[in-house]
Amino acid sequence: MKTRTITGVFFIIVMLASLLTGHYSFGAFYLLLGLFCQFEFYGLIKKSGYQPNYVAGLINGALIYIAFAYTANTHIVQPVLFLIPVTLSAVFIQELFKKSTTPFQNIAFTILGLMFTVMPFTFFHAMAYVNGDFNFHLPLGFFVMLWSNDTGAYLTGRAFGRTKLFERHSPKKTVEGFFGGLLIAALAGYILSIYYTEIEWKQWISMAILISCFGTLGDLVESMFKRSINVKDSGGILPGHGGLLDRFDGLLIAAPIVYSYLYFMAT
Template sequence: MKTRAITGLFFVIALVLATLLNAYVFVAFFSLIAVFAAREFFVICKSEETKPLFGLGLLTAGVLSVLASLYFLGLIDVKYLALVLPLFSSIFIASLFLKREKPFNDIAYTLLGICYGTIPFIFFIALGFIHGKFNPYIPLGFLIILWANDTGAYLSGRAFGKTKLFERISPNKTWEGFIGGVALAVLIALNLQQYFGSLTKMEWGSVALVIGVFGTLGDLVESMLKRSLGIKDSGQILPGHGGFLDRFDGLLIAAPLVYLLLLFI
């Protein structure tokens, strides 16, 4: 428990500093996590029947992250993002030469690792630039709301939890915890306008609802992944907390949807 608490504290400090320091640190930090998340996915999904194209998958995730980062920073035009397309094509072509019995298993898990592990972080980075120039308070607010949702779900689930939410996927999650998590997330979000500005109270509240609902579903999706693979944690890089997929499970589903929400409202 002590190791978990210390790791969690330093991890939170690192995330907050990386978000607040400047645009370059923010983009570099979360782009790196995007690549590590894809790598983690490839590692846990490797088996006799499925072998993601590790090197090519990491290269594609890395190039995609770098190109997106350069675009957000205003260093390249959007058309240069298309340079990643040959790498996606090469994942299919490379499988022709590997002589695997079920090559499309390898191709599918390679593409899924990029879609599930890397692309959500690109959308999270995009939240910092949704108004054109870099604004750290929107992604920071996202993280605070996500943590509030997790905290509220844990506390209310412990105190009142009786009705199982998805027992076959995560036996400890309850409807009472889910409602408590969303309620605390919205409560915290409504106060962020006073300190962070950037969005109206209604917009912060809407963001909290999306994070509360889809962040919880993201947690369940990652639990479903681990259960299907027969593993407890996605990695061991964070002592007491597992891997990056474990720590950012809610972000993986919620970040693209929050970006879409803010893009239209």
């Protein structure tokens, strides 16, 4: 428990520092985080018997993130975006030179790693620019509401949980815990609206609802993935917490949905 607490506090401090120290550190930190999650994903796939292309996958992951990060920052489509089809083709071409009995499974899992890990962090990064110039309020609020939902769901589920939410993939999650987490996240969203007025309180609460629903689904999807390859934790990089995918599973589906909502409805 002590190790878990120390690791959690330290990691939260680093994450907050990346948000508060400007757009360069913010962009670099979440680029590294996305690539570490992608590397962790490929490691899990390799344990299941397939051979994702680490090098081509990580290069494409970095290029996609950087290209969209510059586009979000400058609001101008960057020419580097047109390199992505070229670099993605390497994922297919390299399989021609590998002696593998599952070439298309390897290709599929390499590309899935991009979609499942790097792309969500790309959308999360773009939240800071959804209203124009860099502003850490929306990504910070996203994490506050995500953590509030997780904490509220855990405490409510432990105290009142009776009805299983999705027992096949996550035996401990309950319907009562889900709604408890949603209410706590909505309360956090309302409090955030008092201090951060870029969007209205109704939009903060809408964000909280989306984060609760799709963050929970992201957690369930990651649990499904781990059960399908028979592993308990996605990795061991965070002592007491498991892997990075374990810590950011709620972001993986929620971040693109929340960004889309903000882009179309709250700007």
